[in-house]
Amino acid sequence: LRPPAVIAQFHTLFFGSVHMFFLGVLGFAVYGDEALHFSCDPDKREVNLFYYNQFRPITPQVFWALQLMIVLVPGAFFHIYAACNSIKQEGNFQKSFYTGFCIFSVFLRIILEAVALWLQIQLFGFKVNTIYMCDMGAVEKKFNITQCMVPDHFEKTVFLIAMYTFTVITVNGEIFEISCRRLGFLKTQ
Numbered sequence: 537l538r539p540p541a542v543i544a545q546f547h548t549l550f551f552g553s554v555h556m557f558f559l560g561v562l563g564f565a566v567y568g569d570e571a572l573h574f575s576c577d578p579d580k581r582e583v584n585l586f587y588y589n590q591f592r593p594i595t596p597q598v599f600w601a602l603q604l605m606i607v608l609v610p611g612a613f614f615h616i617y618a619a620c621n622s623i624k625q626e627g628n629f630q631k632s633f634y635t636g637f638c639i640f641s642v643f644l645r646i647i648l649e650a651v652a653l654w655l656q657i658q659l660f661g662f663k664v665n666t667i668y669m670c671d672m673g674a675v676e677k678k679f680n681i682t683q684c685m686v687p688d689h690f691e692k693t694v695f696l697i698a699m700y701t702f703t704v705i706t707v708n709g710e711i712f713e714i715s716c717r718r719l720g721f722l723k724t725q
Contacts, residue, residue, distance in 0.1 A: 551706050551709060552604070552608055554702070555600075555604050555702065555706075556604065558600075558698070558699065558702065559597060559600050559601055559604065562695065562698075563596065563597045563600060563695070564597065566688065566691050566692055566695045567595060567596050567597055567692065567695070568597075569687075570588075570592070570595070570686075570687060570688075570692075571585065571588050571592075571595075573687035573688075574587070574588040574591065574684060574685070574686060574687060575684065575685050575687075576670055576682050576683070576684035576685075577682075584684075587668075587670040587682075587684050588684075590670055590671065591668050591670070591684065591686070593659070594659065596660060596695075596696075596699075599655070599656065599659065599660075600699065603648075603649075603652040603656075606648055606652070607645055607648045607649055607652065607706075610640075610641040610642075610644040610645050610648070611641055611642075611645060613641065614637060614638055614641035617634075617637060618634065618638075639714055642710050642713055642714050643714065645710050646707055646710045646711065646714075649703055649706055649707045649710070650707065652703065653700065653703045653704075653707075656699070656700070656703070657700075660696055661696075662693075662696065662697070662700070663693050663696075664686055664689040664690075664692040664693045664696065665686065665689060666685065666686060666689045667683045667684065667685060667686065668683075668684045668685075668686050669681050669682075669683060669684075670682050670683070670684045
């Protein structure tokens with residue numbers, strides 16, 4: 537068996553690289569200083585950080601970095617397996633196992649991407665509002681709501697939509713790869 541088809545390798549490398557670019561360059565530009573500019577009480581930095589943690593239990597950059605790592609692991613295992621078994625093993629059992637392992641890794645990536653997309657929607661929604669209503673009860677031991685300003689809300693909304701779109705494109709690429717393999721367009725030899 538030879539290493540995976542060039543298209544499958546390109547697919548994994550391309551989407552992984554684009555995802556890292558989105559995270560490293562654009563994600564940092566949009567979300568990098570969000571906690572510093574999130575303001576509820578301009579005189580109390582600690583209070584602002586407390587409310588920011590209510591607003592963002594996990595920062596989008598950390599979530600997307602975890603998503604990228606988790607989604608790329610099945611493909612990495614497959615590529616490692618394929619590279620280790622490229623030493624002229626021609627049996628039918630190895631070929632069918634290789635193909636099954638490849639398809640399993642792609643299905644696993646699709647499932648992980650779908651779960652990550654669902655979590656992303658639950659955590660961040662589709663729109664970042666200008667004002668976030670913070671619960672002051674935990675700080676002042678009484679029921680009270682205060683308004684907090686979210687910086688660059690429009691940029692963050694555009695970036696969220698871009699990340700959703702990128703995830704949908706990635707999942708469709710995975711489905712396309714499986715379809716091509718099942719139809720015989722991407723040969724594993």
